[in-house]
Amino acid sequence: MAHLFNRNVLLGVSGGIAAYKSAELVRQLLEQGATVRVIMTRGAQEFITPLTLQALSGNPVHTELLDAEAELGMSHIELARWADLLLIAPATADLLARLAGGRADDLLTTVALATAAPLLLAPAMNQQMWRDKATAANVATLRARGCALVGPASGEQACGDIGPGRMEEPAVIAATAASLFETGLLAGKRVVITAGPTREALDPVRFISNHSSGKMGYALARAAADAGARTTLVSGPVTLPAPDHVRVLQVESASQMLEQSLQLLPECDIFIGCAAVADYRPAAVAVQKIKKGPEEISLQLVRNPDIVAAVAASENRPFTVGFAAETQDLLAHARDKMARKGLDMIVANDVSDRSIGFNSDDNAATVLWADGEQVLALAGKAALARQIIELIAGRLVTADKCN
Ligand code: C5P
Numbered sequence: 001m002a003h004l005f006n007r008n009v010l011l012g013v014s015g016g017i018a019a020y021k022s023a024e025l026v027r028q029l030l031e032q033g034a035t036v037r038v039i040m041t042r043g044a045q046e047f048i049t050p051l052t053l054q055a056l057s058g059n060p061v062h063t064e065l066l067d068a069e070a071e072l073g074m075s076h077i078e079l080a081r082w083a084d085l086l087l088i089a090p091a092t093a094d095l096l097a098r099l100a101g102g103r104a105d106d107l108l109t110t111v112a113l114a115t116a117a118p119l120l121l122a123p124a125m126n127q128q129m130w131r132d133k134a135t136a137a138n139v140a141t142l143r144a145r146g147c148a149l150v151g152p153a154s155g156e157q158a159c160g161d162i163g164p165g166r167m168e169e170p171a172v173i174a175a176t177a178a179s180l181f182e183t184g185l186l187a188g189k190r191v192v193i194t195a196g197p198t199r200e201a202l203d204p205v206r207f208i209s210n211h212s213s214g215k216m217g218y219a220l221a222r223a224a225a226d227a228g229a230r231t232t233l234v235s236g237p238v239t240l241p242a243p244d245h246v247r248v249l250q251v252e253s254a255s256q257m258l259e260q261s262l263q264l265l266p267e268c269d270i271f272i273g274c275a276a277v278a279d280y281r282p283a284a285v286a287v288q289k290i291k292k293g294p295e296e297i298s299l300q301l302v303r304n305p306d307i308v309a310a311v312a313a314s315e316n317r318p319f320t321v322g323f324a325a326e327t328q329d330l331l332a333h334a335r336d337k338m339a340r341k342g343l344d345m346i347v348a349n350d351v352s353d354r355s356i357g358f359n360s361d362d363n364a365a366t367v368l369w370a371d372g373e374q375v376l377a378l379a380g381k382a383a384l385a386r387q388i389i390e391l392i393a394g395r396l397v398t399a400d401k402c403n
Contacts, residue, residue, distance in 0.1 A: 003032050003033070003175075003178035003179075003181075004029060004032035004033045004034035004174070004177065004178050004181075005032075005033030005034075005244060006033065006035075006222075006241075006243075007033070007034045007035070007084045007085065007181065007382075008034070008035050008037070008082050008083055008084045008085075008380070008382075009029050009034040009035070009036050009037075009083070009084065009085050009087055009177060010036075010037050010038075010039065010079060010082065010083035010085070010086045010087070010111065010115075010117070011025065011026065011029065011036055011037070011038045011039070011053075011057075011087050011088075011089065012038075012039045012040075012041075012086060012087065012088035012089075012091075012095075012108045012111075012112070013038060013039070013040045013041065013044040013048070013053070013088075013089065013090070014041045014043060014044050014088065014090060014091055014092045014094070014095040014108065015041055015042070015043015015044045015045075015046055015047060015092060015094075016043075016047070016090040016092045016124045016125060016167070017047060017124075017158045018089075018090035018124035018158075018166070018167035019044045019047035019048045019090055020047060020048050021089075021090070021167055021169075021170055022038075022044075022048060022053060022089060022090070023048065023052055023053065023056055024170040025089055025170040025173055025174065026038065026053060026056040026057050027056060027170075028170045028171055028173070028174035029087075029174050029177065030056075030057070030058075031174075032174055032177075032178055034177075035059075036057040036058075036059065037057065037059045037061075037062065037074075037079065037082070037083075038050075038053045038054070038057050038059070038061045038062065039061070039062045039063070039079070039107055039108045039111060040053065040061055040062075040063050040108075041063075041095070041106055041107075041108050042063075042106070043092070043094075045063065050063060060073065062074070062079060062107055063107065064107060065106055065107040065110055076107055076110050076111050076114060077114055079111050079115075080111045080114035080115035080116075080117075081115070081116075081361075081362050081378065081379055081380050081383075082380060083111075083115050083117040083380070083383075084117055084181075084380065084382045084383060085117050085118055085119075085120060085177055085180065085181075086111065086112060086115050086117050086118070086119050086120070087119075087120045087121075087122070087173070087177055088108070088112075088119070088120070088121050088122065089121075089122035089124075089150075089167060089168075089170075089173055090122060090123070090124030090167045091121040091122055091123045091124065092123075092124065092125055093123075093125045093129045093130070093132075093135050093138075095108070095109075096121070096123060096135060096138045096139060096142065097134070097135075097138050099112055099119075099121075099138075099142060099147075100137075100138035100139075100141040100142055115379075115383075116376075116377060116379035116380075116383040116384070116387065117379075117380075117383050118146070118147075118148065118180055119142075119146075119147045119148070120147070120148045120149075120150060120173075120176065120177055120180060121142065121147055121148070121149050121150070122149075122150050122151050122152075122167050122168050122173050123139070123149065123151060123152045123165075123167070124151075124152060124165065124166065124167035125152070125165050126157060126159055126161060126165055127157060127161050127162070127163025127164055127165040128161070128163075129165065130152060130163075130164050130165040131163070131164070148176070148180060150168050150172065150173050150176040151166070151167060151168030151172070151173075152164050152165050152166055152167060152168060153166045153167070153168050153169070154166065181226045182226050182227075182228070183226060183227045183228070183386075183390075184227065184228045185227040185228065185389065185390060185393040186224060186227035186228050186229035186270070186389065186392075186393055186396075187227070187228035187229075188228070188229075189228075189229045189230070189269045189270055189396070190229065190230045190231075190232075190267050190268050190269045190270070191221075191224040191229040191230070191231045191232070191268070191269065191270045191271075191272065192231075192232045192234060192261060192264045192265075192268045192270070192271050192272070192318070193217050193220050193221050193224065193231065193232070193233050193234070193271075193272045193274055194217065194233075194234045194235075194236075194257055194261060194272070194273050194274055194275035194277070194307060194308075195214045195216070195217020195218055195220075195221070195233055195234070195235045195236065195238070195274050195275055196212055196213075196214035196217060196235050196236035196237060196238040196275055196276070197209045197210045197211070197212040197214075197236045197237065197238075197275070197276050197278070198236045198251075198252065198253055198254045198256075198257055198275065198276075198277050198278045198304075199236065199237060199252045199253060199278075200253055200254065200278045200280070200281035200282060200304070201252075201253065201281075201282070201285045202282050202285065202286065202290065202299070203285065203286035203287075203288065203289050203290045204286075204287075204288070204289055205289050206289075206290070207252075208278055208280070208281070208282070208301075209237075209278065210276050210278065212236070212238075212275070212276035213238060213240070214235060214236065214238030214240050215240065215361065215381050216274055216323075216363060216381050216384075216385070217233065217235070217272075217274035217275065218233065218235075218238070218240045218243055219381040219382050219384070219385035220272055220274060220385045220388060220389065221233045221243050221246045222243040222244070222246065222382070222385065223382070223385040223386045223388070223389040224246075224270075224272075224389055225243060225244065225245040225246050226386075226389075227389050227393065229270070231245070231246045231247070232246070232247045232248075232249060232264060233246055233247070233248045233249065234249050234251055234257055234260045234261055234264070234275075235248055235249065235250055235251065235275075236251060236252065236257065236275055236276075237250070237252060253281065254277045254278055254281060254304035254305065254307065255281075255304070255305065257275060257277065257307055258305045258307045258310060261307055261310075261311060262310065262311070262314070265311065265314055265316075265318065268318045269318050269319065269396075270318055270319045270320075270321070270392060270396070271308070271311045271318045271319070271320045271321065272321045272322075272392075273307055273308030273311070273320070273321065273322045273323065274323055275307070277304060277306075277307055278304055279303065279304060280301035280302060280303060280304060281301065281302060281304050282299055282300070282301060282302075283300040283301060283302045284300075306341065308320060308322045308341055308343065309340075309341040309342060312341055312342035312343055312344075313342055319344050319345075319392065319395070319396060320342070320343050320344050320345075321343060321344065321345045321346070321347065321388075321392060322337065322338065322341055322343045322345075322346050322347070323346065323347045323348075323349065324337045324338075324346050324347070324348045324349065325349045325351040326348065326349070326350065326351065327350070327351055327352040328352070330348050330349075330350050330366065331348060331366060331368065331373070333348075334346050334348035334366070334368055335368055338368060338369075344369060344370075344395065345367060345368065345369045345391070345392065345395060346367070346368050346369075347365045347366075347367050347388060348365060348366045348367070348368060349363065349364075349365050350364070361380060361381060362378055362379065362380055362381065363378070363379070363381050363384050364376060364377055364378035364379070364384070365384065365388075367388060367391050369395055374391060376388070
């Protein structure tokens, strides 16, 4: 099964003898459906050439932090945002120490600090180095920060010692990487998400719409499914493939989106209104194609129903989340919108910044709820979606405790 389908895995390789196994690891990750880019430390290049990993991954290998040409291709910040997962295998004792210390003294450690993606480490070193108190303390620090570890395995080592310190087998590492995306945070919950634009017909061949790509809604659906939720997307017309394990119901107009959403309410614990719903639709849809004629014509438009507000006002309402795209006074307007629409949570986007939102692959946001807020730094939409789902799961736990 391709458990890493559509996932961007950034593989960091540091300088240990196990680096030769990274070649097989790249192959395993690709087999699971991932797109793989590789960062090598200077030490890693002593054990295996960048050319090998470039040929296997199908992408240029990144090695330098301060290289103007490399930064032109894909800068360290772009790499950090691109990653859905940063996997470091092998992770040497020195690399663990530098990560634990928060160093940014080469490309790999810098990207590790700059990414919002989860970090998975496959340590590999001599058994005595692994048992050393300094390494143990570094590992404890990294675990406490939320880093996941796979291995090390025990057995005979390249140096002849026997004990813990061998890098885990590539197949086990790839399987662990895949399992990280399945958090179980929303196990048993039913999630409905609206996504994409709506199309409001003028006549049989024309419509009013907008440029929404649906990327954020689809990323949220994927993150919800990964968190174990039974997830349904009510999607306007987009060109994205259906995420794995997500039911996609296609709609065109705001009215259809509303009808479909309300129909799903009896089987919905969490509703996320992520669609860019057209605010207005033509008052009447012409039965025949409107003919070219006078220099000017007028269209009469009427307000569309507010879907997320209707959901929030329904009986036995689900936990309801909306989005607010604003160009000024972001937080004040978002809080006002949350109150007006009766939402439990709102994700506020500053759309005056062209590098984020609508069609871009990246996004940044501030998530607001009644008595709190959390800033989510600019990241790929997959990473941001994961963080939003974590915040929703956290609010549900709090609500359950209060009831
Ligand atoms: O009012 P505004 O369009 O700024 O609100 C945005 C939020 O409301 C988003 O969550 C969007 O999906 C939702 N919305 C809706 N139905 C509408 C308009 C917006 O569900 N007709």
